[in-house]
Amino acid sequence: xxxxxRSRTCPGLVxxxxxxxxxxxxxxxxxxxxxxxxxxxxxxxxxxxxxxSVHLGASGPAVPGDGAPHPEGTExxxxxxxxxxxxGTFAHTGDRVVHRLEIASVPQWVGxxxxxxxxxxxxxxxxxxxPENDRTLALTWRRHRTSTGPRPRxxxxxxxxxxxxxxxxxxxxxxxxxxxxxxxxxxxARGFGRLAPDLAERYRVFALDMRGHGSSVRPDxxxxxxxxxxxxxxxxxxxxxLTDPLVMxxxxxxxxxxxxxxxxxxxxxxxxxxGLVLEDLPATMAFPDDVVVKLQKLVATPYRDLRSxxxxxxxxxxxxxxxxxxxxxxEADPSLVRRLCEDGARSGDLLPLLRRVAAPxxxxxxxxxxxxxxxxxxxxxxxxxLPARAITAEPAGVSHNMHYDGxxxxxxxxxxxxxxxxx
Numbered sequence: 001x002x003x004x005x006r007s008r009t010c011p012g013l014v015x016x017x018x019x020x021x022x023x024x025x026x027x028x029x030x031x032x033x034x035x036x037x038x039x040x041x042x043x044x045x046x047x048x049x050x051x052x053s054v055h056l057g058a059s060g061p062a063v064p065g066d067g068a069p070h071p072e073g074t075e076x077x078x079x080x081x082x083x084x085x086x087x088g089t090f091a092h093t094g095d096r097v098v099h100r101l102e103i104a105s106v107p108q109w110v111g112x113x114x115x116x117x118x119x120x121x122x123x124x125x126x127x128x129x130x131p132e133n134d135r136t137l138a139l140t141w142r143r144h145r146t147s148t149g150p151r152p153r154x155x156x157x158x159x160x161x162x163x164x165x166x167x168x169x170x171x172x173x174x175x176x177x178x179x180x181x182x183x184x185x186x187x188x189a190r191g192f193g194r195l196a197p198d199l200a201e202r203y204r205v206f207a208l209d210m211r212g213h214g215s216s217v218r219p220d221x222x223x224x225x226x227x228x229x230x231x232x233x234x235x236x237x238x239x240x241x242l243t244d245p246l247v248m249x250x251x252x253x254x255x256x257x258x259x260x261x262x263x264x265x266x267x268x269x270x271x272x273x274x275g276l277v278l279e280d281l282p283a284t285m286a287f288p289d290d291v292v293v294k295l296q297k298l299v300a301t302p303y304r305d306l307r308s309x310x311x312x313x314x315x316x317x318x319x320x321x322x323x324x325x326x327x328x329x330x331e332a333d334p335s336l337v338r339r340l341c342e343d344g345a346r347s348g349d350l351l352p353l354l355r356r357v358a359a360p361x362x363x364x365x366x367x368x369x370x371x372x373x374x375x376x377x378x379x380x381x382x383x384x385x386l387p388a389r390a391i392t393a394e395p396a397g398v399s400h401n402m403h404y405d406g407x408x409x410x411x412x413x414x415x416x417x418x419x420x421x422x423x
Contacts, residue, residue: 012120013046013090013092013097013118013125014046014047014048015045015046015143015144016043016044016045016143016144017043017044017045017046017125017141017142017143017144018042018043018044018141018142018144018151019040019041019042019043019044019056019139019140019141020124020140020141020142020319020320021138021139021140021319021320021323022034022035022036022040022042022056022137022138022139022140023035023137023138023140023323024135024136024137024138025135025136025137025138026134026135026136026304027131027134030304030307030308030311031304031307031308031311031322031323031326032135032303032304032307033303033304034323034327035137036056036057036058036082036084037058038190038323038324038326038327039152039190039193039324040056040057040058041056041057041151042054042055042056042057042139042141043055044141046090050089050090050091051087051088051089051090052087052088052089052090052099053085053086053087053088054084054085054086054087054099055083055084055085056083056084056085057082057083058082058083083105084105084106085104085105086099086101086103086104086105086106086109086114087101087102087103087104088100088101088102088103089102092118095117095118095119096115096116096117096118097115097116097118097127098113098114098115098116099113099114099115099116100113101113101114114129115129115130116128116129117129117130123142123143124140124141124142124143125140125141125142125143126138126139126140126141127139127141140319150169150170150197150200151169152167152168152169152193152196153167153168153169153171154166154167155167155168156215157236157239157240158239159232159235159236159239160231160235161211161217161219161223161228161231161232161235162211162216162217162219163216163217164208164209164211164216164217164232164236165189165208165209165214165215165216166189166206166207166208166209166236167189167190167192167193167196167206167207168204168205168206168207169196169197169199169200169204169205170200170203170204170205171204171205171206172204176202176203176204177202177203177204177244177245177246177274178203178204178205178206178242178243178244178245178246179199179203179204179205179206179245179246179247179248180206180207180208180233180236180237180242180245180246180247180248181195181196181205181206181207181208181248181249181253182207182208182210182233182247182248182249182250182253182254182256182257183207183208183209183210183213183249183250183252183253183328184250184251184252184253184254185251185252185295185332185337185340185341186213186295186298186299186328186329186332186336186337187213187250187251187253187325187328188209188213188214188324188327188328188331189207189208189209189214190207190214190324190327190328191207191250191321191324191325191328191403191404192205192207192403193320193321193324194318194320194321194403194407195403195407195410195411195414198411198415199414202415202418203246203418204242206236206240206242208232208233208236210229210232210233210253210256211223211224211228211229211232212224212332212333212336212340213328213331213332214328214331215331218333218336221335221339223343224336224339224340224343224344225265225343225344225346225347226255226256226259226264226265226285226343226344226346226347227259227264227265227266227347228343229256229259230256230257230259230260230264230266231266233247233256233257233260234260234268234271237271243272244272244273244274245271245273245274246273246274246275246276246277246418246421247260247261247273247275247276247277248276248277248278248279248414249277249278249279249281250279250280250401250402250403251279251280251281251282251373251400252282252285252340252344253279254278254279254280254281254282255281255282255285255344255347255350257276257277257278258276258278258281258350258353258354258357259347259350259353261273261276261357261358261359262353262356262357262358264347264353264356265347270358272359273358273359274359274360274421275359275360275361275362275417275418275421276357276359276360276361276362277361277362277364277414277417278361278362278363278364279364279366279402279403279410280364280365280366280372280373280374280400280402281350281363281373281374281382282350282373282374283349283350283351283373283374283378283381283382284345284347284348284349284350285340285341285343285344285345285347285350286341286344286345287341292337292338292341295337296334296337296338297334298329299329299330299332299333299334299337300334301329303326303330306326306329306330307322307323307326310322310325310326314399314401314404314405316405317404317405318404318407321404321407325401325404351378351381351382351385352385353385354382354385354386354387354390355385355386355387357387357390358387360389360390360391360417360420360421361386361387361389361390361391362390362391362392362393362413362414362417363382363386363390363391363392363393364392364393364394364395364402364410364413365379365382365392365393365394366398366399366400366401366402367394367396367397367398367399370397370398370399370400370405371399371400372399372400373400391417391420393413395409395410395413398410
């Protein structure tokens with residue numbers, strides 16, 4: 001059948017699209033949940049002949065976030081399945097597209113017409129079915145380009161402390177050097193979801209859900225010292241045979257990375273690193289009580305309010321970063337937040353360890369007026385302890401969550417640093 005008689009097509013839709021976000025939104029547009037997890041995968045194809053197909057895969061359990069009962073209708077069907085897919089034809093008119101389904105993983109959808117509201121924003125496309133009970137599903141897609149970065153792969157590995165989850169990007173290229181990314185307190189591997197694909201142009205990239213976080217093991221109280229976490233990373237490197245890695249850590253992850261790099265509190269020699277990147281390294285894990293309580297309250301906030309609060313406070317952040325941070329906080333435990341600080345404080349002043357770093361070092365400082373953890377005096381002490389090969393960076397106005405708030409500047413600084421490692 002000729003395409004003209006099957007469907008009216010739109011050049012703006014035709015092509016291949018990759019899913020970047022799948023959320024549930026309330027009447028005001030605020031995100032209140034993730035029906036297929038925070039990092040679902042999906043491919044949507046619109047053909048010039050009027051054909052279409054879509055495939056969606058869950059990344060983990062649904063995140064309802066608002067305490068609502070299990071939803072009915074489309075959202076309820078989505079939450080029950082690790083995979084959704086259908087194919088057929090489409091017609092696009094104005095601000096809506098109609099999918100006419102010929103085959104579907106949900107049997108009751110076969111032969112139906114699925115209407116979606118359409119919104120374009122540059123290379124991004126957002127599709128939404130009609131609202132149900134004042135809730136709307138929103139699927140955001142990015143147009144496929146030949147330069148599109150690799151998708152993350154999820155994996156688990158057994159280490160002495162238990163079962164750990166990690167994400168990897170471009171990990172099959174055995175000739176490439178490797179990079180390992182370590183998140184901060186109440187974070188997760190998903191927090192590097194935007195940075196890792198760009199870094200994967202040069203490295204096999206691995207991001208670990210560290211102990212007590214994300215989908216990794218949660219040891220007993222008293223087991224959250226920096227040395228214990230560094231031993232997890234050391235075991236991770238050995239188990240995956242990751243030699244001479246570039247290691248990057250943010251906040252608590254930076255403290256763990258530093259302890260790993262110098263072999264602090266261990267009789268074993270430290271692993272050899274090709275480079276060390278410390279993103280807003282704290283001078284000590286002994287934070288003031290009001291700082292700990294503030295983070296505990298954030299962790300205890302219901303997802304619906306948490307995501308909205310993050311977006312209101314950080315309007316310039318990418319939606320993927322907002323989702324990743326909200327998910328990490330939602331998965332964290334308020335009591336763990338405090339234990340991690342208390343146990344980590346046993347390592348004392350971390351800044352003198354900087355002088356023992358043998359690998360090329362990049363130390364990045366966030367703006368202390370925007371929750372950066374190094375004030376002027378601490379920064380002066382840090383610089384006094386730096387080895388001769390160290391490089392420092394202070395991107396102006398960038399908050400503690402540096403690779404969210406100052407993404408491009410942080411990425412450019414990181415790539416410039418890795419350029420020097422290759423020479």
